[in-house]
Amino acid sequence: xxxxxxxxxxxxxxxxxxxxxxxxxxxxxxxxxxxxxxxxxxxxxxxxxxxxxxxxxxxxxxxxxxxxxxxxxxxxxxxxxxxxxxxxxxxxxxxxxxxxxxxxxxxxxxxxxxxxxxxxxxxxxxxxxxxxxxxxxxxxxxxxxxxxxxxxxxxxxxxxxxxxxxxxxxxxxxxxxxxxxxxxxxxxxxxxxxxxxxxxxxxxxxxxxxxxxxxxxxxxxxxxxxxxxxxxxxxxxxxxxxxxxxxxxxxxxxxxxxxxxx
Amino acid sequence: xxxxxxxxxxxxxxxxxxxxxxxxxxxxxxxxxxxxxxxxxxxxxxxxxxxxxxxxxxxxxxxxxxxxxxxxxxxxxxxxxxxxxxxxxxxxxxxxxxxxxxxxxxxxxxxxxxxxxxxxxxxxxxxxxxxxxxxxxxxxxxxxxxxxxxxxxxxxxxxxxxxx
Numbered sequence: 370x371x372x373x374x375x376x377x378x379x380x381x382x383x384x385x386x387x388x389x390x391x392x393x394x395x396x397x398x399x400x401x402x403x404x405x406x407x408x409x410x411x412x413x414x415x416x417x418x419x420x421x422x423x424x425x426x427x428x429x430x431x432x433x434x435x436x437x438x439x440x441x442x443x444x445x446x447x448x449x450x451x452x453x454x455x456x457x458x459x460x461x462x463x464x465x466x467x468x469x470x471x472x473x474x475x476x477x478x479x480x481x482x483x484x485x486x487x488x489x490x491x492x493x494x495x496x497x498x499x500x501x502x503x504x505x506x507x508x509x510x511x512x513x514x515x516x517x518x519x520x521x522x523x524x525x526x527x528x529x530x531x532x533x534x535x536x537x538x539x540x541x542x543x544x545x546x547x548x549x550x551x552x553x554x555x556x557x558x559x560x561x562x563x564x565x566x567x568x569x570x571x572x573x574x575x576x577x578x579x580x581x582x583x584x585x586x587x588x589x590x591x592x593x594x595x596x597x598x599x600x601x602x603x604x605x606x607x608x609x610x611x612x613x614x615x616x617x618x619x620x621x622x623x624x625x626x627x628x629x630x631x
Numbered sequence: 632x633x634x635x636x637x638x639x640x641x642x643x644x645x646x647x648x649x650x651x652x653x654x655x656x657x658x659x660x661x662x663x664x665x666x667x668x669x670x671x672x673x674x675x676x677x678x679x680x681x682x683x684x685x686x687x688x689x690x691x692x693x694x695x696x697x698x699x700x701x702x703x704x705x706x707x708x709x710x711x712x713x714x715x716x717x718x719x720x721x722x723x724x725x726x727x728x729x730x731x732x733x734x735x736x737x738x739x740x741x742x743x744x745x746x747x748x749x750x751x752x753x754x755x756x757x758x759x760x761x762x763x764x765x766x767x768x769x770x771x772x773x774x775x776x777x778x779x780x781x782x783x784x785x786x787x788x789x790x791x792x793x794x795x
Contacts, residue, residue: 372696380632380633381633383632383633383634384633384637385633385637385640385641385644385645387644394644396647399642399643399644399647400640400641400643400644401644401647401648402641403643403644403648404641404644404645404648406641406644406645406648407644407645407648407652409649410652410653411652412647413652414652414654414655414660416662417656418659418660418664421664421665421668422664423662425668427667427670427671428671429675430673431671431675433646436672438668439668439672440673442665442668442669443672446669460658461665461669462655462661462662462666463657463661465657465660465661465665466653466657466660466661466665467661469656470652470653470656490741492649494634495645496634497634497638497641497642497645497646498645498649500756501645501646501649501650501653502649502653524658533769534740539684547634559634560736563634584718
């Protein structure tokens with residue numbers, strides 16, 4: 370990092386760098402460099418696989434690990450049951466994958482492995498990634514909606530009991546709010562992740578600069594900033610869970626719209 | 632902001648790899664492993680439900696048997712009570728009959744004894760009258776030198792005896 374110069378660039382943590390000389394890998398003319406972002410996706414998948422695999426002992430009386438995995442699947446199952454109903458069961462695979470993928474990514478990005486000289490990378494702080502996930506969720510909503518209801522899916526834009534003269538403006542508003550869903554889904558996660566990480570980096574620069582500037586500023590600036598960093602780290606762990614939950618919850622609510630209209 | 636500054640350079644790589652790794656997550660973990668985990672949970676829930684149902688069934692059966700036992704017990708008790716009452720009544724009747732029989736026997740004995748006493752008294756009285764009449768005849772003959780016939784003496788004695 371730029372600590373030697375007493376400067377911390379809070380944006381450097383979001384830099385994408387190609388690894389293993391893969392900068393020029395191409396597929397059908399598109400660059401597919403294996404970047405640090407992709408590496409952390411791979412780590413996420415491996416850890417998530419290990420986590421779920423540890424819960425696959427299929428014992429009648431579960432151990433702690435199996436209990437943990439089962440409580441996550443049960444959590445997603447309950448959420449879909451509550452929001453979508455019985456039809457929600459077939460989406461457990463997708464929502465579970467989505468929730469756990471985002472949750473593990475968020476939490477891995479908070480790992481304090483910077484002290485070992487490594488750089489954790491939070492790929493959910495890139496809207497290219499969250500955008501893809503949002504588009505997948507939105508596509509599922511569209512496909513399910515049109516598959517189940519055909520052209521009647523458009524009645525989603527006209528809530529029950531709308532007075533006739535209001536149908537057109539309401540439908541327009543509903544249509545826009547519907548079309549904004551993938552953007553809000555993607556931006557919410559990206560912004561929440563980025564803001565927290567930037568805040569932590571800014572505070573860490575206060576700590577470093579404050580310590581370098583002498584005893585007085587250490588007491589006034591560095592120590593309170595460090596205490597605040599600890600508190601915000603705890604908050605960020607909470608946010609990591611909440612954002613994964615919100616993404617999964619909103620996706621299941623949108624799927625409910627597709628399944629049942631209004 | 633690298634997210635925007637590097638967009639042109641890396642957007643395809645980002646999209647490609649997230650599709651690859653999220654695809655692996657979905658197909659390997661979401662489709663492959665999660666249903667098994669949930670199947671295990673379902674199996675356990677079913678087993679618990681079955682066990683509970685079996686326990687409930689056993690409990691119901693036990694209750695039923697207890698009820699049957701209670702009914703049988705009550706019947707037995709009632710039968711025993713009836714038997715006791717019958718025996719009591721029989722014993723009472725027997726005792727009564729025996730008492731009546733001995734009473735009549737005693738009555739007969741008493742009557743006979745009374746008759747015997749009466750007869751003895753009568754014969755004794757007659758003897759006393761005879762003796763007294765003879766004594767009267769004798770006394771009269773000795774003192775007055777008269778002769779009193781037997782019938783007169785006897786009526787006089789009888790009169791004296793009844794007056795006495």
